Amino acid sequence: RLRGIINVASSTNLLTDSKNVQLVLDPSLQLLSRKQRKLIRQNPGILHSVSSGLQTAIKECKWQFRNRRWNCPTSQGPNIFGKIVNRGCRETAFIFAITSAGVTHSVARSCSEGSIESCTCDYRRRGPGGPDWHWGGCSDNIDFGRLFGREFVDSSEKGRDLRFLMNLHNNEAGRMTVFSEMRQECKCHGMSGSCTVRTCWMRLPTFRAVGDVLKDRFDGASRVIYGNKGSNRASRVELHHLEPENPAHKPPSPHDLVYFEKSPNFCTYSGKMGTAGTAGRFCNSSSPGLDGCELLCCGRGYRTRTQRVTERCNCTFHWCCHVSCLNCTNTQVLHECL
Numbered sequence: 001r002l003r004g005i006i007n008v009a010s011s012t013n014l015l016t017d018s019k020n021v022q023l024v025l026d027p028s029l030q031l032l033s034r035k036q037r038k039l040i041r042q043n044p045g046i047l048h049s050v051s052s053g054l055q056t057a058i059k060e061c062k063w064q065f066r067n068r069r070w071n072c073p074t075s076q077g078p079n080i081f082g083k084i085v086n087r088g089c090r091e092t093a094f095i096f097a098i099t100s101a102g103v104t105h106s107v108a109r110s111c112s113e114g115s116i117e118s119c120t121c122d123y124r125r126r127g128p129g130g131p132d133w134h135w136g137g138c139s140d141n142i143d144f145g146r147l148f149g150r151e152f153v154d155s156s157e158k159g160r161d162l163r164f165l166m167n168l169h170n171n172e173a174g175r176m177t178v179f180s181e182m183r184q185e186c187k188c189h190g191m192s193g194s195c196t197v198r199t200c201w202m203r204l205p206t207f208r209a210v211g212d213v214l215k216d217r218f219d220g221a222s223r224v225i226y227g228n229k230g231s232n233r234a235s236r237v238e239l240h241h242l243e244p245e246n247p248a249h250k251p252p253s254p255h256d257l258v259y260f261e262k263s264p265n266f267c268t269y270s271g272k273m274g275t276a277g278t279a280g281r282f283c284n285s286s287s288p289g290l291d292g293c294e295l296l297c298c299g300r301g302y303r304t305r306t307q308r309v310t311e312r313c314n315c316t317f318h319w320c321c322h323v324s325c326l327n328c329t330n331t332q333v334l335h336e337c338l
């Protein structure tokens with residue numbers, strides 16, 4: 001069964017070119033729910049924004065995990081991220097959070113760029129903000145981005161089980177990260193740049209900043225269990241919630257990523273787990289870290305080969321106007337996991 005906003009990114013709706021992570025929308029949108037299709041009809045222009053947000057999220061995921069055994073692989077198939085999205089491990093948590101953040105970020109920006117008909121810049125901040133500045137300009141519409149995300153992304157999740165609670169929690173953590181990383185930007189006015197008055201607005205963070213924060217949350221993710229406070233009908237909503245697996249730990253905050261099962265080791269190919277293994281990956285022979293050959297190759301060893309690369313070098317500028325370069329041939333040493 002397909003889960004998450006990731007089901008939008010599955011092969012039927014978005015055709016991917018795994019090299020460039022180019023996502024192209026298939027107009028049939030077969031895998032979207034009735035509710036999701038309705039939201040798309042009600043917000044002309046938003047589909048493009050959603051798909052571009054997903055594309056940015058996928059690229060960021062690959063960048064954040066480029067040096068790890070699990071490097072956020074994607075493929076053609078019923079699900080772009082593979083079987084990992086149906087599990088409950090840290091990597092699953094990261095995928096949900098980053099894709100949800102990607103949609104919210106992209107939609108909030110598209111609103112302020114005027115490319116969605118049903119939203120605009122956020123103009124609700126008005127008037128004086130401080131002694132020497134006032135609100136003005138065009139703030140990115142994070143509220144619209146979050147609300148749309150809750151309606152659109154979260155509606156892919158069904159049920160009442162632990163996985164359902166986990167996915168919704170991580171979706172919200174992704175949106176929350178975009179929101180809490182927003183920054184004020186200002187422009188100076190006044191005689192000859194004296195900056196006696198400033199106009200300020202709220203700007204979205206770069207998506208790299210969102211990725212960095214979520215990667216930290218991945219490293220500090222909380223392992224949770226299903227909490228059931230008993231059968232008090234009055235507090236029905238409270239019946240289903242997440243509790244830390246270790247009772248000595250604090251309950252996860254809304255910012256934290258949560259998971260409930262151990263990750264596979266990602267070392268070897270497993271059709272059942274949907275892991276490709278690290279054979280053939282390039283490793284760094286001098287690094288003691290996760291990208292080092294010892295850890296990345298899971299102790300299996302590696303082969304070394306050299307490759308000659310010719311680059312333009314020692315370029316000089318000649319007046320006027322051309323540049324001449326020498327050809328330098330360097331030998332590059334590559335280490336490849338067995």
Ligand SMILES: *[C@@H]1O[C@H](CO)[C@@H](O)[C@H](O)[C@H]1NC(C)=O
Binds near residue numbers: 284285286287288
């Ligand atoms: C390999 O690891 C070393 C030590 O961590 C680092 O200084 C170097 O830049 C790395 N090389 C590459 C190509 O990433």
Ligand SMILES: *[C@@H]1O[C@H](CO)[C@@H](O)[C@H](O)[C@H]1NC(C)=O
Binds near residue numbers: 314326328
């Ligand atoms: C390029 O320039 C550097 C210093 O300017 C010099 O040491 C080096 O030999 C030059 N390389 C080639 C291929 O001429």
Ligand SMILES: *[C@@H]1O[C@H](CO)[C@@H](O)[C@H](O)[C@H]1NC(C)=O
Binds near residue numbers: 325326327
């Ligand atoms: C460098 O290589 C290019 C392409 O192989 C060649 O056209 C060019 O003449 C070379 N330049 C020099 C300075 O040898």
